[in-house]
Amino acid sequence: MLITMNTTLESIPRLTEYIRDLSPDVVKLHLGCGGERWKDYLNVDLYAYDPDKPDSSRSGCIADAVGDMRDLQLPDDTIDEIFTSHTLEHFTRWEAVDMLNDWLRMLKPGAKLVMETPDFTRCILWLFHPSSKKRQLALNMFYGNQWDRHDFETHRYVWSGREIKQTLEEIGYRDVVVGHRTWTHKRGRDMRIEARK
Numbered sequence: 001m002l003i004t005m006n007t008t009l010e011s012i013p014r015l016t017e018y019i020r021d022l023s024p025d026v027v028k029l030h031l032g033c034g035g036e037r038w039k040d041y042l043n044v045d046l047y048a049y050d051p052d053k054p055d056s057s058r059s060g061c062i063a064d065a066v067g068d069m070r071d072l073q074l075p076d077d078t079i080d081e082i083f084t085s086h087t088l089e090h091f092t093r094w095e096a097v098d099m100l101n102d103w104l105r106m107l108k109p110g111a112k113l114v115m116e117t118p119d120f121t122r123c124i125l126w127l128f129h130p131s132s133k134k135r136q137l138a139l140n141m142f143y144g145n146q147w148d149r150h151d152f153e154t155h156r157y158v159w160s161g162r163e164i165k166q167t168l169e170e171i172g173y174r175d176v177v178v179g180h181r182t183w184t185h186k187r188g189r190d191m192r193i194e195a196r197k
């Protein structure tokens with residue numbers, strides 16, 4: 001399969017237009033996809049990839065549709081699943097809480113939210129790990145990539161498993177499960193959060 005990088009987003013449809021025009025029966029969103037294309041998901045990102053500018057915290061941008069995950073503007077009870085990996089930590093705490101509220105509104109009753117993100121507590125533990133590689137992998141999580149001069153790569157708030165579970169439950173998610181067997185990035189340091197509307 002030919003993977004094309006989005007070096008500009010002008011020719012990529014807005015998420016709202018994409019869904020309006022195609023009206024798919026099932027809508028599974030992969031938000032903040034970067035260079036990771038997920039089959040059967042609608043891959044969404046907000047920022048194009050400029051190969052001439054260092055952008056080392058992602059593997060490009062292959063979005064099917066353009067959307068700001070903080071403001072997706074989709075109707076209530078219409079989304080079958082939301083998956084996102086290594087994006088939550090790029091937002092301030094209050095932005096993340098607003099965003100999680102908005103996703104709950106858009107998810108169909110019973111639909112699933114899956115997020116993978118560094119676990120603050122595990123990052124602290126890894127800071128003292130005997131392996132220098134793991135110490136570095138922990139250190140990078142606190143402030144994110146601040147050497148490539150992309151504001152969207154900065155980390156603004158790293159959640160612990162306990163805090164994200166409690167917050168999701170307060171917002172109204174149910175069946176919230178936090179584990180550390182992630183599908184992406186670093187198992188053990190990162191957490192996988194599953195919840196339902």
Ligand SMILES: C[S@@+](CC[C@H](N)C(=O)[O-])C[C@H]1O[C@@H](n2cnc3c(N)ncnc32)[C@H](O)[C@@H]1O
Nearest residue numbers: 032033034045046047058068069085086087152
């Ligand atoms: C660290 S990268 C992770 C990329 C991919 N999910 C992965 O796991 O490799 C964070 C991604 O979130 C995207 N992003 C940041 N803010 C966003 C926003 N407000 N709306 C949509 N995507 C956003 C960035 O463009 C980037 O592709």
